[in-house]
Amino acid sequence: DAGITQSPRHKVTETGTPVTLRCHQTENHRYMYWYRQDPGHGLRLIHYSYGVKDTDKGEVSDGYSVSRSKTEDFLLTLESATSSQTSVYFCAISEQGVNYEQYFGPGTRLTVT
Amino acid sequence: AQSVAQPEDQVNVAEGNPLTVKCTYSVSGNPYLFWYVQYPNRGLQFLLKYITGDNLVKGSYGFEAEFNKSQTSFHLKKPSALVSDSALYFCAVSGPGTNAGKSTFGDGTTLTVKP
Numbered sequence: 001d002a003g004i005t006q007s008p009r010h011k012v013t014e015t016g017t018p019v020t021l022r023c024h025q026t027e028n029h030r031y032m033y034w035y036r037q038d039p040g041h042g043l044r045l046i047h048y049s050y051g052v053k054d055t056d057k058g059e060v061s062d063g064y065s066v067s068r069s070k071t072e073d074f075l076l077t078l079e080s081a082t083s084s085q086t087s088v089y090f091c092a093i094s095e096q097g098v099n100y101e102q103y104f105g106p107g108t109r110l111t112v113t
Numbered sequence: 114a115q116s117v118a119q120p121e122d123q124v125n126v127a128e129g130n131p132l133t134v135k136c137t138y139s140v141s142g143n144p145y146l147f148w149y150v151q152y153p154n155r156g157l158q159f160l161l162k163y164i165t166g167d168n169l170v171k172g173s174y175g176f177e178a179e180f181n182k183s184q185t186s187f188h189l190k191k192p193s194a195l196v197s198d199s200a201l202y203f204c205a206v207s208g209p210g211t212n213a214g215k216s217t218f219g220d221g222t223t224l225t226v227k228p
Contacts, residue, residue, distance in 0.1 A: 044218075
């Protein structure tokens with residue numbers, strides 16, 4: 001398995017609080033991604049990074065921000081959590097980009113009450 | 114914009130029978146196509162990909178997929194299904210103009226293999 005860890009693995013938080021999810025890789029891959037998985041919607045890209053301090057928005061980026069200060073770490077922050085952000089969040093990495101497969105972390109189950 | 118359709122939410126097959134999970138795509142230019150599998154309470158695992166070349170691609174766990182450019186399809190197949198193949202399968206596509214390898218995923222197909 002690719003060396004990808006996510007923390008925390010489970011979190012329950014209240015509406016309006018900020019939440020940060022962490023993705024850590026040991027593969028030295030350039031590209032990193034955050035997705036959310038919801039029933040009936042498959043995987044939707046939130047944000048991605050193509051290098052240290054280089055990030056861009058995905059299709060469902062509203063209410064989320066990211067940071068990447070080191071190659072190995074990619075942080076996802078919910079600025080003010082809402083119930084609609086209850087989901088399973090997956091981090092993924094890719095070596096080169098467009099024609100390379102992605103490797104996924106184990107996921108974080110986030111519940112916003 | 115690129116898109117993927119997995120027309121079947123659920124596929125049921127008997128163990129030992131062949132299986133097909135369907136995927137069609139839309140993308141500008143030549144497509145890069147991927148299949149991933151998700152076992153319960155796990156992350157996604159890469160199965161196989163088509164980049165160029167032979168239209169029949171072989172991947173992990175005995176799976177293969179057939180690229181059909183005229184039908185814009187990339188169906189996942191296996192000659193003889195196992196109960197352990199029961200999982201959620203995702204098709205994904207990216208195009209040559211896609212920034213940073215952003216793939217678009219389908220909504221997934223749940224495969225159930227019955228003994």
